[in-house]
Amino acid sequence: MIELDVRDVYKSFGGIQALNGVSFSIRGNELIGLIGPNGAGKTTLTNVLDGVYKPTSGEVWLNGERVDGLPPYQIARRGIGRTFQVTRAFRRMTVLENLLVPAMALHPTARKRDFHERAMEVLEFLTIEHLANEYARSLSGGQQKLLELGRLLMLDPDIIILDEPFAGVHPKLMETIYEYIIEVNKQGKAFIIISHDMDSIFTLSKRLLVLNYGEIIADGEPAKVKEDPAVIEAYLGEEEEEGPVVIPAGRLAEGMEEATNG
Template identity: 70%
Template sequence: MITLDVRDIRKKFGNHQVLKGVSFRIDGPELVGLIGPNGAGKTTLTNVLDGAIKPDGGVIRLNDRRIDPLHPYEVARAGLGRTFQVTRAFRRMTVLENLYVPALAMDRHANRRLVDEKANEILAFLTIDHLRNEYGRALSGGQQKLLELGRLLMLDPDVYILDEPFAGVHPSLMATIYKWIERVNGQGKAIILISHQMESIFTLCRRLLVLNFGDVIADGPPQVVKNDPEVIKAYLGNEEDMSGTGLVTLKEAPHA
């Protein structure tokens, strides 16, 4: 069974303690929403999880293997992959070539025919197969988000971290991303979903982790978390961020 065990992760930038001892555990194909006001430390935590930033302390184990000392490519090989808040398509490669990259980076001797088949199947699922020969730079923001999800599928890690997958996405593509998430999760993968769009978080996630000032202040089912006084205070205390943090939608969330 997939396990991700995060223990007491700490990270300081200068005098700013950005992560203050973050701990949580994922067992199996969970779909966990990671939320928190702007600046709470979500992206920093993600960067620590994928090996891009080394923590000052704490331990991360993926499937009982310690991954916090590893480089990002080693973390990816170990089974943790992520997308980025600001999407990074390879602009000078075609859409199809973009998909080859993770497969060949993981295994230079991968069977090209199988890689090609998989890439084409993924493009069809993401409804961008007609773009297969377009360059990355020609895609819209939403199409680039889909391509990034496709690249992650080519890697096919055990734990997927999706950082703001809906940001800047045209409403017509949202359904495709929802389906993508549900399919991947249905295939037994664990997903950590970071989003300021509370409606999406409440629709998709069965568990929410709330970060505030580098601490996990709540961890549980959305209905419970939403009524947690500390969570309400965290969002209320961040008035300038109200539009982004979704306090209003937290109250109005569809499954609330």
């Protein structure tokens, strides 16, 4: 069974305390929504979990092994995978090549032919096998999200962290992505889904984590968390700023910055 334990994690940037003693655990194939106002620390937590940042203090344990401070590729090998708010696909490579590259980088001694078969399976699962030989740059926004998910599935992670998987995705394709998430979750993978789209979060998650000022202020059943006074308080005044589905260009720019800086 998948076991993740985050123990009292702090992360500061100069004077900014981005994570302020975060603790939670995952047991098995949980489907968790991670929400919180802008600046709450969601991206920082993701970056700590996948090894981009070393926490200032605290520990992360994955399947009985301490992993905080390990480089990202080592953590990926041990089973944590994440997507980025803004796709990191290689635009001048084909869809198929985009799937092969991360898998081969992570397992340099494995046979290319095995990856090829696996890649075609993944593309079929995501019903984009007809795009295998298209350049990534020619895909629509929604197809790029599927490609990102496909690249992740190639690495067969135990815990999948999705950062804004629905941003800029057509509502119809959103439903399709829901189905893939639910299916992969049934196959035994745990998910942490970060989204500003509350409909998606409440449709998908069986457990909600709420971050505010670097602290987890609620952790539990979505229906209960929604009624929690501390959560309502944290979100007061947020509603007007946050469009529920469409991500404004400003936020995309912020995501780009994140993608290039982080």
